[in-house]
Amino acid sequence: MPTGVPIEFEGVTKRFGTVDAVSDLTATVLPGRVTGFLGPNGAGKTTTLRMLLGLVTPTRGRATIGGSVYRDLDRPFATVGAALEAASFHPGRSAREHLRVLALGSRIDPARVDVVLEAVGLTQYSRRRVAGYSLGMRQRLGLAAALLGDPGVLVLDEPINGLDPEGIKWIRSFLRSLADEGRTVLVSSHLLTEVEQTVDEVLIVAKGRLVHSGSLASLEATAAPRVLTDAPNRPALLGVLRAEGLPAEEGPDGILVSGAEPGRIGHAAFAAGVELSLLAPQRQVSGLEDAFLTLVGEEGAL
Amino acid sequence: MTAFAAATRAELAKILSTRMWWVLLIVLVAYVGLLAAGIAFGLGALGTSGGNEGPPGTVAGLPLALVAPVVFALATSVGYPLPALLGSLSVTSEFRHKTLTPTFLATPRRGGVLAAKWLVLLVLGALFGAAALVATVGLGAAGLSAFGLDPQLGESDTWALIGRAVLAMALWGVVGVGLGVLVPSQVGSIVIILAFTQFVEPILRTAAGFVDWAGEVGRFLPGAASDALVGASIYTAISAGTASQLEWWQGGIVLLGYAVLFTVIGALTTWRSDVT
Ligand SMILES: Nc1ncnc2c1ncn2[C@@H]1O[C@H](COP(=O)(O)OP(=O)(O)O)[C@@H](O)[C@H]1O
Ligand SMILES: [Mg+2]
Numbered sequence: 129m130p131t132g133v134p135i136e137f138e139g140v141t142k143r144f145g146t147v148d149a150v151s152d153l154t155a156t157v158l159p160g161r162v163t164g165f166l167g168p169n170g171a172g173k174t175t176t177l178r179m180l181l182g183l184v185t186p187t188r189g190r191a192t193i194g195g196s197v198y199r200d201l202d203r204p205f206a207t208v209g210a211a212l213e214a215a216s217f218h219p220g221r222s223a224r225e226h227l228r229v230l231a232l233g234s235r236i237d238p239a240r241v242d243v244v245l246e247a248v249g250l251t252q253y254s255r256r257r258v259a260g261y262s263l264g265m266r267q268r269l270g271l272a273a274a275l276l277g278d279p280g281v282l283v284l285d286e287p288i289n290g291l292d293p294e295g296i297k298w299i300r301s302f303l304r305s306l307a308d309e310g311r312t313v314l315v316s317s318h319l320l321t322e323v324e325q326t327v328d329e330v331l332i333v334a335k336g337r338l339v340h341s342g343s344l345a346s347l348e349a350t351a352a353p354r355v356l357t358d359a360p361n362r363p364a365l366l367g368v369l370r371a372e373g374l375p376a377e378e379g380p381d382g383i384l385v386s387g388a389e390p391g392r393i394g395h396a397a398f399a400a401g402v403e404l405s406l407l408a409p410q411r412q413v414s415g416l417e418d419a420f421l422t423l424v425g426e427e428g429a430l
Numbered sequence: 431m432t433a434f435a436a437a438t439r440a441e442l443a444k445i446l447s448t449r450m451w452w453v454l455l456i457v458l459v460a461y462v463g464l465l466a467a468g469i470a471f472g473l474g475a476l477g478t479s480g481g482n483e484g485p486p487g488t489v490a491g492l493p494l495a496l497v498a499p500v501v502f503a504l505a506t507s508v509g510y511p512l513p514a515l516l517g518s519l520s521v522t523s524e525f526r527h528k529t530l531t532p533t534f535l536a537t538p539r540r541g542g543v544l545a546a547k548w549l550v551l552l553v554l555g556a557l558f559g560a561a562a563l564v565a566t567v568g569l570g571a572a573g574l575s576a577f578g579l580d581p582q583l584g585e586s587d588t589w590a591l592i593g594r595a596v597l598a599m600a601l602w603g604v605v606g607v608g609l610g611v612l613v614p615s616q617v618g619s620i621v622i623i624l625a626f627t628q629f630v631e632p633i634l635r636t637a638a639g640f641v642d643w644a645g646e647v648g649r650f651l652p653g654a655a656s657d658a659l660v661g662a663s664i665y666t667a668i669s670a671g672t673a674s675q676l677e678w679w680q681g682g683i684v685l686l687g688y689a690v691l692f693t694v695i696g697a698l699t700t701w702r703s704d705v706t
Pocket of ligand 1 (some may be wrong): 144145146147148167168169170171172173174175176706
């Protein structure tokens with residue numbers, strides 16, 4: 129049974145011309161867990177993973193797998209298996225031929241081709257040209273390539289995109305079982321809801337920066353506090369909140385304020401001489417999702 | 431097995447697992463074979479009919495001793511774009527279909543991938559050459575013999591020419607690899623190969639027959655270098671005597687030089703860039 133090794137990002141930075149795709153990202157991904165690498169489209173996830181895999185040269189910093197950069201791995205597929213976003217295959221080659229070429233090039237026993245085709249459920253279609261494959265079948269083929277060397281580390285970029293509900297269920301339990309076997313599993317997604325049932329740890333990026341890392345539970349704790357408040361003189365209270373720079377939303381039950389504890393709101397109202405008729409912290413219905421959206425900013429809602 | 435041997439096997443499997451190689455091979459063999467048969471037949475018919483008005487010992491102005499070599503060398507003088515296309519496609523298809531991602535994941539030392547492509551294209555170029563020569567020698571010799579012209583198959587010079595022609599086709603394979611990595615756009619590379627071999631170089635070489643400085647430059651053109659290496663060509667036969675030529679070994683070195691130059695520039699630029 130292959131055992132996982134940690135992935136480490138040390139101040140990884142990538143600039144494409146004038147675009148800061150990834151800025152000074154430092155993080156460690158540990159074996160035995162599923163780590164979600166989350167952030168909206170354009171946050172820099174794919175670029176970060178490509179730097180880890182030696183496909184993109186970092187402007188600064190480095191990313192290592194068990195202490196080695198990718199190009200120094202002797203038989204890389206035996207250590208790391210990767211499936212990148214929009215996995216690319218020559219349309220004229222069948223799944224089997226694609227995997228055979230990879231097995232030959234990476235010095236993996238070609239007998240593994242049938243094993244991984246079976247593992248991802250593609251055996252039946254393996255002799256068809258990839259040109260005729262659906263997005264879901266391509267995702268499965270990408271995953272098969274990642275599994276070819278039975279690696280201890282798996283790096284999967286948006287593997288759930290394009291899968292049908294059954295496929296999503298299947299990949300969730302598959303990722304879990306890989307981590308339970310002691311492997312390192314890093315899986316990116318732009319949708320928290322897609323992976324929240326699967327991941328143990330999260331790394332959240334927005335605009336190229338790491339904005340949160342920790343357990344899934346730790347994410348909920350970062351959720352911005354929300355308070356429902358009201359006053360007999362509502363316009364006066366709104367004025368106070370505006371002066372404090374707090375986002376306020378008028379609703380039927382009162383004013384919903386985010387980003388401040390009740391104490392701060394009470395104090396500001398008191399100092400301004402505004403009487404409060406209501407001051408109640410709100411329980412969040414979807415704490416995780418809110419926390420995620422708050423962290424990644426407005427564009428995360430896309 | 432070393433990483434290089436593994437990369438070489440992968441490169442060979444890549445080419446053989448798509449249709450392109452045999453499409454190009456069929457085009458090559460059919461094209462040069464038909465031309466060889468047609469020209470051998472034409473020259474043979476001229477040589478035996480009363481219509482041949484050249485000096486004695488010539489056919490259509492071509493010395494008899496040159497007839498067979500020129501016909502056999504159609505494999506290279508006309509067929510050389512095909513191994514070059516195969517070589518360039520082996521690189522440009524990786525860019526076009528974004529397969530550099532899996533390729534560099536399997537073999538992260540990129541220079542090794544390029545070296546493997548070189549080795550595979552040298553071998554496949556030589557095999558293309560051998561197939562083309564089977565066609566031109568087979569059909570050409572049959573055509574010449576039918577009219578009583580000597581196909582010179584018993585002479586060692588003929589076999590040396592055949593050997594050099596195989597070498598030239600192997601070199602064209604790696605010139606294609608170099609061009610592909612220099613110009614990774616698939617359409618761009620194909621257009622360059624076709625435009626250069628079908629229009630630009632023939633025009634320059636024709637001009638070289640009349641203008642001195644053009645002749646100096648012209649013999650260093652890749653097609654001219656290739657013809658010099660092989661030692662016979664329909665082009666040099668047409669402009670007989672007027673355009674100067676390199677020695678056969680100089681031609682080989684010039685052709686190899688193009689392949690190395692293109693490959694090195696490409697390796698330092700497009701091949702090293704980010705794969706996104
Ligand atoms: N080859 C490239 N050239 C220029 N900009 C790029 C390139 N690749 C990615 N980018 C930019 O880098 C940023 C991060 O992109 P990406 O890593 O693909 O994000 P994600 O995978 O999180 O959606 C985006 O602004 C994107 O436009
Ligand atoms: Mg992405």
